[in-house]
Amino acid sequence: MSRVFRVSRRTVVPLLLVLVVVAGIGLYLFQPWKAFTDTTVNEALPTASAPEGKGGPQMKGNAGMKGNAGMKGNAGMKGGDPSMTSTRPKNLAEGRFVTHEHDTSGTARTVRLADGGQLLRLEDLKTSEGPDVRVYLSARSGDAAKAGLDDGAVALGKLKGNLGNQNYTVPAGTDLSKFRSVVIWCERFSVSFGAADLAAPVSG
Secondary structure (H helix, E strand, O other), rough: OOOOOOOOHHHHHHHHHHHHHHHHHHHHOOOOOHHHHEEEEOOOOOOOOOOOOHHHHHHHHHHHHOOOHHHHHHHHOOOOOOHOOOOEEEEEEEEEEEEOOOEEEEEEEEEEEOOOOOEEEEEEEEEEOOEEEEEEOOOOHHHOOOOOOOOOEEEEEEOOOOOEEEEEEEEOOOHHHHHOEEEEEOOOOOOEHHHHHHHHOOOO
16 A cells, blocks of 8 residues: 655745755855856056156256256266156066866066065966955965965955956065965865966066
8 A cells, every 4th residue: 555645835845945045055165157167367467667756857846046056966867867767667586386186377477566565466367266365474484385374374365367567565564485375265265276376587
């Protein structure tokens, strides 16, 4: 004799609610659609311009002087007006990304700007999108960072895009010489997407 099992509405409704909640949590945590999406960000490297008021107007004032001493003084300066010194950023260290949990490539370099500020620049970056992915400076090597970030790692913010060229401001007072690598880190699951060892750029 067969038995017919009937499920009452009182049982079905709570069960459906639980499934909906579980599915919602899963979507929030894993964000699976990001496996099929890309975000491209292309930022120019900031450059400082020469201070205004140090060029034409001041020279015109000197030209209007009857004495030539001021003009000779300017002409005799080997470097010219100190305010007109190079405004090009200076590369401090750089390295290429290697893959950890996700295919990652591109270049990371730390830069000192003309105004003394420091930033991290990612160039030709290619990695995966993911939930809560961030950029870190780590005192560990790139290989060691695959196992986890060190306690002194410095967060530079959320990854702006998984493709492109991007700038990240380094907090004032940070001694960049103490950091050995840049890590693309998924905060949600504590895994490294990829890392780049930093080394002084080769001159010439």
